[in-house]
Amino acid sequence: MKSKYYLTEVDKNPQSIFCYHDLKGETFVESHKHQKGQFLYSEGGVVHVKTNSRMYYLPARHYMWIPSGTKHAIYPSSSKVIMRNLYFPITSNSSSFYKKEGIYPINNLLLELLLFIKNWNGDITKSQKNKYAIVYAFKALLEQSITKSLHLELPHPKDGRLINIVNYLTNQIHREHLLPKLASNFSMTDKSLYRLFKKDLGMSFIKYYTQLRIFKSLEYLMNSDYNISEIANMVGYNSLPTFSNTFCNVMGKRPSAYRKSNEIYN
Known part of the structure; x- marks a missing residue:
């Protein structure tokens, strides 16, 4: 599933929260988009995220929120980079945080939760009550713990x-x-x-x-x-x-x- 997970698996179950961790060594993720919003966290280096209008520079110990439907390609700066991803269903009445691109430093609480679920890959559904409660809480914490988005991007000429x-x-x-x-x-x-x-x-x-x-x-x-x-x-x-x-x-x-x-x- 590694090479095509972002094209074939993320949106198969529209109601699930999809987890994908440890993309170490992957050098390029081709341009694509999801119906779900994406939380992308980086360790060990810089990740370039290219959208239609901008190139974002996601540094280690930061995360980027990529809204649903946003076309993007991902370029880790080295094979040492680890990326951790969570994909969330986003509804029309979701808060404004989930509707705009942004890069943020990760806080200790989010990082501890992220490390706790680091071995979870694939769909997490409501039927998996304990797991779902944790990843759903993670989503809620994102908008409650955000600081101002860092301007780590450059526009395309x-x-x-x-x-x-x-x-x-x-x-x-x-x-x-x-x-x-x-x-x-x-x-x-x-x-x-x-x-x-x-x-x-x-x-x-x-x-x-x-x-x-x-x-x-x-x-x-x-x-x-x-x-x-x-x-x-x-x-x-x-x-x-x-x-x-x-x-x-x-x-x-x-x-x-x-x-x-x-x-x-x-």
């Missing part, structure tokens, strides 16, 4: 020129890029490139570029033995304090503290 520029920035992430030089490389003025970022992506060049660098650094922090200074250089920062301060502004903690959260719970 639509303009062909900007698609090429964003691909260039991604492929040359180890270099520092300034707007005037970048614009010149693509035969544009810096003002026209600035306006293109604002119009197409709804954010400035510097905000997009900063988030791209920090999100990329998450992968190196979680999946490599490089030290923090080396990682700063790998995403184009010549100054370790500047990288550390920028990382803290985006992620809420220092890179060294973030790296410590990479331990996998068994």
Whole structure:
């Protein structure tokens, strides 16, 4: 069931809560959607979740809520990543939490429950009273324990020129890029490139570029033995304090503290 569970099994019983754990080593889950809403939790690295409009960066010890009917593909950043999934039936009168995409840090209570059910795979139905009570409570706790959704996503560019520029920035992430030089490389003025970022992506060049660098650094922090200074250089920062301060502004903690959260719970 491993390779196709998300296409063939999740919605077979519309009333069940479906569990799927330990997708360690899976490198790509093709674009698909479910009638059920999806809770996706990550350990051991970063998971990229691509929707029609955005690329989300789901770090270790966080979860993403994916609403029912949302088309998405999943790209773990390494084979070390473990993903844990719960799929819930969502009704039209469900709270707004279940109807919007979001990334949230997991709290201790949710994590303990998740580890308690880590060996449960497949449909959990109301006839399985003890199991169903636990996973149903898990769903209720999600909306009662949420903090503000973290903005760990970048929009997809639509303009062909900007698609090429964003691909260039991604492929040359180890270099520092300034707007005037970048614009010149693509035969544009810096003002026209600035306006293109604002119009197409709804954010400035510097905000997009900063988030791209920090999100990329998450992968190196979680999946490599490089030290923090080396990682700063790998995403184009010549100054370790500047990288550390920028990382803290985006992620809420220092890179060294973030790296410590990479331990996998068994």
